[in-house]
Amino acid sequence: MGPLFSGVYFMISKLKVLITEEQIQDRIKKMGAQISEDYRGKEPILVSILKGSFLFLSDLIRAMDIPHEVDFMAVSSYGNSKDSTGVVRMLKDLSSDISGRHVLVVEDIVDTGLTWEYIRANLLTRRPVSLKISTLLNKEERRLVEVPVDYVGFVIPDQFVIGYGLDYQEKMRNLPYIGVLEE
Ligand code: IMP
Ligand code: MG
Numbered sequence: 001m002g003p004l005f006s007g008v009y010f011m012i013s014k015l016k017v018l019i020t021e022e023q024i025q026d027r028i029k030k031m032g033a034q035i036s037e038d039y040r041g042k043e044p045i046l047v048s049i050l051k052g053s054f055l056f057l058s059d060l061i062r063a064m065d066i067p068h069e070v071d072f073m074a075v076s077s078y079g080n081s082k083d084s085t086g087v088v089r090m091l092k093d094l095s096s097d098i099s100g101r102h103v104l105v106v107e108d109i110v111d112t113g114l115t116w117e118y119i120r121a122n123l124l125t126r127r128p129v130s131l132k133i134s135t136l137l138n139k140e141e142r143r144l145v146e147v148p149v150d151y152v153g154f155v156i157p158d159q160f161v162i163g164y165g166l167d168y169q170e171k172m173r174n175l176p177y178i179g180v181l182e183e
Contacts, residue, residue: 014181014182015162015179015180015181015182016179016180016182017177017178017179018156018159018161018177018178018179018180019154019156019177019178020177021176021177023154024059024136024153024164024176024177024178025059027153027154028056028059028060028063028136028153029063031060031063031134031151031153032060032061032062032063032064032065033063033064034151035060035064035104035134035151036064036065036066039066039068039102039104040066041066042066042102043066043067043068043069043101043102044066044068044069044101044102044103044104045068045069045070045071045096045098045101045102045103045104046060046061046068046069046070046071046104046105046106047070047071047072047073047094047098047103047104047105047106047123048070048071048072048073048106049072049073049074049075049105049106049107049108049115049119050072050073050074050091050092051074051165051167051173052107052108052109052165052166052167052173053106053107053108053136053165054165055164055165055173056106056107056108056136056153056164056165057070057106060106060134069096071094071095071096071098072092072094072095073090073092073093073094073119074090074091074092075088075089075090075091075115075118075119076088076089076091077089077114077115086112086114086144088114088115088118088119090122097126098123098126098127098128099126099127099128100127100128100129101128101129102128102129102130103123103128103130103131103132104132104133104134105119105120105123105131105132105133105134106133106134106135107133107134107135107136108135108136108137108164108165108166109135109136109137109138109139109161109166110133110135110137110138110139110143110147110149111139111142111143112142112143112144112145113143113144113145113146113147114144114145116133116135116147116149117145117147120133120147132148132150132151133148133149133150133151134150134151134152135149135151135152135153136153136154136164136165137152137153137154137155137156137161137166137178138152138153138154138155138156139155139156139157139158140155141157141158142158154178156178159180160180160181161178161179161180161181162175162178162179162180162181163175163176163177163178163179164176164177164178166178168181
């Protein structure tokens with residue numbers, strides 16, 4: 001246990017692997033192939049929602065074989081706790097103009113759906129030709145608002161997950177697998 005984890009040592013002792021590194025990588029290769037097929041000739045902009053989706057984006061685009069661009073947006077919905085406040089704030093906006101473009105949002109997880117609902121409404125005002133989402137994880141049973149979800153890596157149960165970009169109190173994003181913290 002290195003110094004990186006010292007502050008969360010107690011939790012680490014209760015960490016279980018939910019989705020292995022191999023399962024994640026296999027699934028992303030298939031998603032990349034599917035997205036390449038669906039967007040061939042369309043030069044999409046992939047909009048990665050920071051911070052949680054940066055690892056997923058980096059593996060997803062390397063599993064794609066079509067020309068595309070990437071851009072980033074940061075929103076905050078959680079503060080530093082496990083429970084959503086329901087309030088979404090824009091922390092960083094895109095640097096590109098998405099009007100007339102095919103836009104594919106890249107998310108780590110859709111949970112209550114409030115974040116995606118906010119981002120979707122916000123981006124639609126800029127008149128993209130199409131707007132879809134690719135999320136690594138989908139916690140379907142937690143949904144508070146109905147939102148369309150287009151590409152899903154894994155449907156997971158209502159458990160708080162960490163790793164592969166997802167944090168607990170800003171730490172442990174570097175785990176190569178998805179883990180569950182058990183209370
Ligand atoms: P939503 O607005 O409830 O759909 O939540 C979306 C955001 O909440 C995600 O982008 C994550 O940053 C965060 N989130 C939701 N569930 C989890 C979890 O189980 N682990 C870590 N972050 C989560
Ligand atoms: Mg988060």
